[in-house]
Amino acid sequence: MTKALDKIQNGAIIGLEIAPRSIRRKASGGVIFLVPTMTVEPLIKRTISFIDGQNLYHSVRESFGYSYPNTDVVALSKVLCQQQNWHLTQVRFYTGVPDPSDDLFWNNFWNHKLAMLGRQKVFIYSRPLRYRHRLVKPPNGTEQTVLAGEEKGIDKTDWIQIDQATYDRCIDPRDYRLKESRRQK
Numbered sequence: 358m359t360k361a362l363d364k365i366q367n368g369a370i371i372g373l374e375i376a377p378r379s380i381r382r383k384a385s386g387g388v389i390f391l392v393p394t395m396t397v398e399p400l401i402k403r404t405i406s407f408i409d410g411q412n413l414y415h416s417v418r419e420s421f422g423y424s425y426p427n428t429d430v431v432a433l434s435k436v437l438c439q440q441q442n443w444h445l446t447q448v449r450f451y452t453g454v455p456d457p458s459d460d461l462f463w464n465n466f467w468n469h470k471l472a473m474l475g476r477q478k479v480f481i482y483s484r485p486l487r488y489r490h491r492l493v494k495p496p497n498g499t500e501q502t503v504l505a506g507e508e509k510g511i512d513k514t515d516w517i518q519i520d521q522a523t524y525d526r527c528i529d530p531r532d533y534r535l536k537e538s539r540r541q542k
Contacts (some may be wrong), residue, residue, distance in 0.1 A: 404443040406434035410452030410467075421521050425534060426470065431477050433527035437517060448479045453486035462535060469533040 414426040431448055438445040452471070457464040471481050490502050 402441075402443045403446045404438050404441075405447040405449060406430075406438070406445060408434070408448065408450045410450055417524060421524060425466070427528050427532075428524070429527050429529035430474065431479060432529075433519075433524070436523060436527055437519070440523075448477075449482065450474055450479050451482045454483050455486045459486075465535060466533045473531060473533070
């Protein structure tokens with residue numbers, strides 16, 4: 358966290374540090390904040406939250422065990438800004454969306470979730486997921502090639518630490534999954 362605090366004091370772009378994915382108690386990735394560069398540090402910092410939807414979802418799934426992207430990104434941004442005494446001015450959400458012919462379930466889910474985010478005045482940036490052949494080696498030792506969705510993500514950023522108690526305060530009460538899939542909670 359020291360690195361992010363140093364950047365705040367210098368008025369540079371800051372982000373949020375998060376523990377590596379192998380640690381089960383902390384989510385990694387997905388939320389970045391921007392504090393404008395100034396020569397004199399303002400008392401109240403206006404902040405823009407940048408959220409990498411796929412990174413946040415996979416990190417939360419690995420760390421906390423949630424089976425689908427259930428984050429209320431506006432609530433999460435507000436909580437994290439409040440903890441730092443920052444004034445949230447904007448939320449930006451970035452994600453890849455699978456083509457319906459590749460994965461109808463996730464295409465439907467993300468389209469519904471993005472529509473709701475738009476109604477909440479979140480700036481949305483989405484693009485189709487790219488698929489690449491990836492070589493995997495299952496426990497039986499045989500090598501297989503699978504088609505895997507790949508996203509660019511956000512590079513060269515420090516991430517803020519999010520514990521499960523903080524995350525759980527920011528769960529979206531709406532469920533964007535198809536009705537027959539909701540029974541698998």
